């Protein structure tokens with residue numbers, strides 16, 4: 001199924017006069033404050049967020065998974081689903097693949113399909129947190145001498161057994177090769193490696209081994225690629241994680257080299273962590289490489305972006321609107337999982353929340369904020385930030401979207417066109433997307 005620009009434009013007629021009134025009112029209000037709305041709209045049009053291939057189907061929890069009909073069963077269908085989201089929102093112009101779930105049969109065919117949908121390939125993701133059926137059996141030296149597969153049960157890049165580390169490094173090299181064939185320019189490494197019980201892991205040796213493995217992967221990357229090192233404080237292990245926080249990620253990235261960066265996943269922090277401060281610190285060092293958007297209440301809940309803590313998202317964007325020259329533009333990606341909602345609707349809600357927070361941050365009077373800070377006028381600092389945050393900028397988002405050929409109301413049109421029913425008719429009710 002595809003949605004044409006003509007279809008979208010026809011359905012846009014419905015709400016257009018109301019939108020015009022709301023947009024003009026907002027534009028006048030913002031112009032009174034000296035805000036150039038055209039610049040904001042252009043920045044919104046340019047802002048593209050990658051959709052991960054694993055978020056297009058229903059996610060599961062450790063207790064179960066309830067599938068959603070019409071899920072994409074292969075890479076081609078995943079690309080088409082992102083194409084649908086992009087056609088409606090004009091803000092999801094990239095897809096991020098996870099290997100081995102998304103190995104392309106013929107990279108050229110896949111690239112052509114993506115280009116037809118207006119998509120490029122964002123960061124590649126490796127998977128060393130699950131055992132893959134393709135692993136060759138080896139002797140792991142178990143006391144009873146039994147033969148077993150290479151297994152990541154006790155870690156991958158940090159594993160005590162060199163042959164398993166080599167296996168994990170080789171997998172990452174293969175992911176780089178696939179990425180090169182698709183025109184991707186970066187690799188995200190997230191390690192599940194860690195321990196669940198005190199004493200299980202020698203922390204220092206685990207870091208040593210992880211660094212050696214990361215260096216090998218880094219050395220294999222083409223010189224115009226970036227390595228993103230993602231951190232997470234716990235899960236799947238519950239006592240320690242080898243790359244537990246931004247500091248560890250930063251140390252490892254620094255040891256690897258200039259093209260290695262930290263990746264911030266919003267859900268990978270302990271409750272109440274000041275993520276905006278972490279973002280500012282990494283930008284200060286020029287080491288913020290990528291961003292994974294989601295939202296959470298308690299842990300790595302992977303909920304819709306902006307559904308729980310929209311103010312925090314705005315404060316993070318208030319740091320991100322001023323990326324210093326020594327830090328490359330970060331790679332933007334959603335990393336969420338949907339258990340209850342239609343995955344495509346959920347992704348469109350996430351995209352909207354990201355764009356809204358970005359727009360809110362763009363209208364902050366940074367000069368006035370800096371003056372208030374320098375004068376230690378704490379109340380005024382808060383007034384400035386919350387004044388922007390509480391301005392309803394949705395008409396600006398709509399304007400940016402329709403100027404780019406997208407939908408005035410993406411979810412409304414998605415429902416009007418009965419896209420999910422069409423996908424179910426095409427793919428069946430019981431398809432299951434590969435992924436988390």
Ligand SMILES: [Mn+2]
Pocket residue numbers: 190230265292335
């Ligand atoms: Mn992530």
